Amino acid sequence: MKGIDRPIVFVLAVVLGIPLAGCQKSYSLNPVGAGVPPTTPGVSTTVTPSQTVSTWVSPTPTPTPVIPTPSFTSTLTMPSPTGTPTATVTLASDTATWTPSPTATSGPTCANPYVFDLEWDGSTSGKAFYGPNGAWLDPSGNLYVADEGGWRVVEFTLTGQTLSQWTFGGVCPDFNEPSGVAVLPSGNFFVSLQMGTDAHHLGLYMPNGTNLAWWGGLGTGPGQFDAPGAITLDPSGNLYVADSLNDRVQKFNSSGSFLQQWGSTGTGNGQFNHPGGLAVDGSAHLYVVDNGNGRIQKFDLSGNYLSQWGSPGTASGQFQNPRGIATDSSGDVYVTDTWNYRVQKFRSDGTFVTLWGVDGMGPGTFAVAAGIVVDAAGNVYVVDSVRDKVIRFKPGC
Numbered sequence: 001m002k003g004i005d006r007p008i009v010f011v012l013a014v015v016l017g018i019p020l021a022g023c024q025k026s027y028s029l030n031p032v033g034a035g036v037p038p039t040t041p042g043v044s045t046t047v048t049p050s051q052t053v054s055t056w057v058s059p060t061p062t063p064t065p066v067i068p069t070p071s072f073t074s075t076l077t078m079p080s081p082t083g084t085p086t087a088t089v090t091l092a093s094d095t096a097t098w099t100p101s102p103t104a105t106s107g108p109t110c111a112n113p114y115v116f117d118l119e120w121d122g123s124t125s126g127k128a129f130y131g132p133n134g135a136w137l138d139p140s141g142n143l144y145v146a147d148e149g150g151w152r153v154v155e156f157t158l159t160g161q162t163l164s165q166w167t168f169g170g171v172c173p174d175f176n177e178p179s180g181v182a183v184l185p186s187g188n189f190f191v192s193l194q195m196g197t198d199a200h201h202l203g204l205y206m207p208n209g210t211n212l213a214w215w216g217g218l219g220t221g222p223g224q225f226d227a228p229g230a231i232t233l234d235p236s237g238n239l240y241v242a243d244s245l246n247d248r249v250q251k252f253n254s255s256g257s258f259l260q261q262w263g264s265t266g267t268g269n270g271q272f273n274h275p276g277g278l279a280v281d282g283s284a285h286l287y288v289v290d291n292g293n294g295r296i297q298k299f300d301l302s303g304n305y306l307s308q309w310g311s312p313g314t315a316s317g318q319f320q321n322p323r324g325i326a327t328d329s330s331g332d333v334y335v336t337d338t339w340n341y342r343v344q345k346f347r348s349d350g351t352f353v354t355l356w357g358v359d360g361m362g363p364g365t366f367a368v369a370a371g372i373v374v375d376a377a378g379n380v381y382v383v384d385s386v387r388d389k390v391i392r393f394k395p396g397c
Contacts, residue, residue, distance in 0.1 A: 194227045201217065338368055
């Protein structure tokens with residue numbers, strides 16, 4: 001440093017030292033700093049943090065050199081979309097990087113976490129949706145929608161262009177009111193039938209529409225159902241079915257053979273009151289929307305209960321008739337909170353992150369938010385069963 005006869009070592013006590021040689025003097029930065037972190041992602045604010053000057057370490061030089069007042073500033077940068085501001089600390093001509101401690105100010109909550117981007121009504125397939133419900137995103141990034149009232153499953157690009165569709169007229173083994181859809185890497189797909197003449201059944205189909213398996217029927221035995229709704233797959237191709245009015249989850253292999261079941265009616269751990277949406281994350285966890293109990297339950301893939309969060313209500317982290325659920329590549333969890341007309345986002349442990357949505361029939365609003373998926377870019381797609389739309393939201397601030 002200029003103005004010092006003898007080399008010293010400056011230490012940013014919260015991070016690292018800048019080695020020069022010889023003795024040592026310490027500078028410590030206040031973990032928060034004097035000033036307000038920036039509120040806009042990517043925008044920097046320069047502040048001057050408080051500082052503490054220590055004494056020389058042994059051996060103390062003789063005579064004691066004059067200790068200059070350090071001259072430095074801290075440039076805080078708000079990351080995108082949200083998070084803890086980082087700072088670049090410049091000390092005279094030397095530079096070090098400082099990340100605030102866990103108690104540091106982390107910046108304000110993003111006011112617009114997700115913003116309306118586009119929506120479509122399925123008409124590129126030849127007709128508009130009629131009561132769409134479940135949704136699935138395949139590894140190629142194509143979106144499948146179970147158009148329940150339209151008696152079909154439709155495959156779209158992520159901008160709403162039709163790729164394929166399968167329409168059936170209710171002749172077993174077909175489907176006339178598909179509720180859920182899940183697609184294997186091979187392109188074969190499962191469909192659940194909650195209502196209609198073929199209700200209480202599951203079907204497995206090839207991409208050309210050929211039926212490979214058909215099972216179910218109204219009942220309480222293994223492989224039987226009472227209003228099966230949401231379905232999902234794990235990385236091994238095993239199928240999980242929300243057997244809604246039987247208050248249980250059933251698990252099958254990729255050919256449709258029964259493997260196991262769990263759940264019963266109630267409010268305890270692992271019990272259900274009309275289970276709804278299902279989702280599997282990248283860490284082998286299964287999330288179940290416990291619709292009537294207004295909560296999310298988390299299990300391992302063998303059905304062992306792990307945790308839960310939520311309760312009936314309108315506050316953050318509470319639900320009114322939750323239906324759909326999805327996870328993203330970071331393990332975050334998204335829930336369509338249907339009668340609160342919103343989507344809520346959580347960490348995998350149930351920690352609330354953010355929410356968005358408004359009741360309405362106009363673009364970007366919710367009437368009955370049902371199925372939900374998240375693409376690799378973080379865009380969120382919500383199927384609205386009353387507005388008859390797929391609505392896409394992109395990350396905001």
